[in-house]
Amino acid sequence: NAGVTQTPKFRVLKTGQSMTLLCAQDMNHEYMYWYRQDPGMGLRLIHYSVGEGTTAKGEVPDGYNVSRLKKQNFLLGLESAAPSQTSVYFCASSFIAGRGETQYFGPGTRLLVL
């Protein structure tokens, strides 16, 4: 049982390049989330999904797109990377929401945009 895994672990991009971050979970969770973490700040929600085929915007969605074609996978895309998107990206998943169910986090993807 691997939990939540993220690919890749590290990436360096040039401004304007595109890339996709992959998140996979094997816990049969309905809900999945993408966060970014910047120095001195907590995690901020980028996009989330409440089930296969559905996505919604979080707090900081600009410059990102997501897709949830399979229940176990949640993809985060950067179409044209900008230096402001240099950050650590975390994926999380949880069971169907009830009373604030706990979220389980992946190890993170460290992205540097030059």
Added chain:
Amino acid sequence: GQQLNQSPQSMFIQEGEDVSMNCTSSSIFNTWLWYKQEPGEGPVLLIALYKAGELTSNGRLTAQFGITRKDSFLNISASIPSDVGIYFCAGANGGATNKLIFGTGTLLAVQP
């Protein structure tokens, strides 16, 4: 966007000391969670609180859900070097999205 106020921002203590940190919000939550993040890793859940006034322990960690539902506290007793990390609080109201609002984190350093 909304973030929770967490204090202190950082703590540098000696091994064996007790630690207290807190988290406050301008709005109420139905759930408070405390996570720990170690270098190079994602946050890991420590304690979940679901009821105002609730006091819950996990080993040397004790957390409380504030009676006003606008705050929460985490205490660590007899700290050890492996307690080093960043501690985040998070509030949630469940519902259709289960979105969490995170605090800004408390960095804890423990000197042996």
